[in-house]
Amino acid sequence: MLSVRNSASRTVISLDGVWRFQLDPADRGLLDGWFTGRLSAPRPMPVPASYNDVTTDTEVHDHVGPAWYEREAVAPRNLGGDRLILRFGSVTHEARVWVDGVEVAEHVGGYLPFEADITEQVTPGQAFRITVRVDNRLSWQSIPPGYLTEDSRGRPVQRYFHDFFNYAGIHRHVALYTRPPVAITDVTIATDYTDGPEGTTGRVTYAVQAPGAEHVHVIIKDAAGTEVARAEGAEGEATIPAAQLWRPGAGYLYTLEAHARRRAEDAAGEDVYPQRFGVRTVAVRQGQFLINGEPFYFRGYGRHEDNLIRGKGHDDALMVHDFELMAWQGANSFRTSHYPYAEEVMDYADERGVVVIDETAAVGLNTGIGGGIFGGEPMALFSDDHVNEHTQAVHAAHIRELIARDKNHPCVVLWSLANEPESHTEEAENYFRPLAAAARQADPTRPIGYVNVMISTPDRERVVDLFDVVMLNRYYGWYVNNGDLAGAEAALRAEVDAWIARAPGKPIVFTEYGPDTLAGLRDVFHRPWSEDYQTDMLAMYHRVFDSYPQIVGEQMWNFADFQTVPGVNRVGGNKKGMFTRARDPKQNAFAVRDRWQAMRRESGN
């Protein structure tokens, strides 16, 4: 799906702000027609934001089930023949939308955008009411999965297998935008280049979808807005002379301006859509991860969209600050653990030349983590009642939706199809084979991977052959060998050796490692939970990484502390951050900064 952009033919009206909000604990809203008039007892709620932490009301914080949002908007007076589209960046996890009581959209999946053409529901120049029903419930057929139980008072409790709080609400921007009746609905760009005596020549292959358009042409502009190429037709190729590559650390961007007209002479009614892109290549070859043909080493973190008060609500100030901290530290990459991030984040990563591993929301497809007294009765993951064919179809659709949204981002170099799923059984193999094929079909230009969990050791693991890269989350020194870094190092080295033997030729990226660390806890004995232990443990991992050329990346867990459900292992959330939740550096941040800045000086990125 295309992002919302202003252009000569498109006007964007923001609907962010304070909406009206009401919980629906008894799930009466649909039956009682809450969409037919104004909500009966609303309270204010900012958009975008998670609703959970905004009020002081436990009912809101712990709510499980539907909740309703509502506001008025005004249709532009001078709409002419244009269409009016209502668009949501994301609503977590399920949304239904009405305009003046008429249902206009339904969307499943909490981390991707959706939109509806509401032209027929509005009158130009007149106000109208938008009602949104948001449902935060997860099931065995949702991505991510979850299931419902009750507490001792009979209230619903949402259980899930992932380690971050189930924040919900309207998490990203809401907008109205106009576009001509014959409009561009999709743009796909792939790039390549050749180096010759006269410099680099960029090759751009493009496809524009504009149903009903007889005439399409594209104009390619450089970062200064100067035309560098043009081409006729809905599909084709263009070359950029003296092209500047998009590189890690130097995110040079071009814009392909797509023009679509119902008829060639209909210049006044044409739709114009500016699609940014970068000229760069990615490939996995001989155990290396190549960007523009050069070996790339990932330095960075798994992150979360998470912060005080706003939860998972997108916030530009927070986004820019986080990128500043990443640059300060010398990081060159991150993983969108464990779901697609806001489109604004992907745009910004493009601009700053930050490399992204783009992950689906398929986290917690694993009932085997945290067994023993914590896990209760063992539960089968793949079964008719749990993760089944329907879940797999939802997962496949989600992969396609993510790729459709993010395919033109040069920052995205690798798709991560799942985090720590069950991957050592025949059922897992059957589950992932078609998903890997679906991803490759949707995007033949990028490598794919999945993130492997510690209990799925190389001797048992069964799906890695479907993928291009080995991505490992490892907690030697924390969940095992806690406090024993010598034992942890030996175990880590033994496992790396085993992976090299198991998946020869596949580059290995460490996508998680690190201990929980309580900011301010200093310890002359360097024991677990102290800042000193975090520094020691990361230094040990880095020593190991430096001794294996097969390891092509280190993304520690986590960029910052983040909220989870409370539990015996979680005190006010997960504390594995390099930074606190308020973004103050822990001691380790300075040590890693020295390392990563030195690596940046050496690699140039």
Ligand code: GCB
């Ligand atoms: C993991 C998960 C991540 C958790 C982390 C932890 O392996 O991928 O979501 O937060 O471990 O801290 O336990």
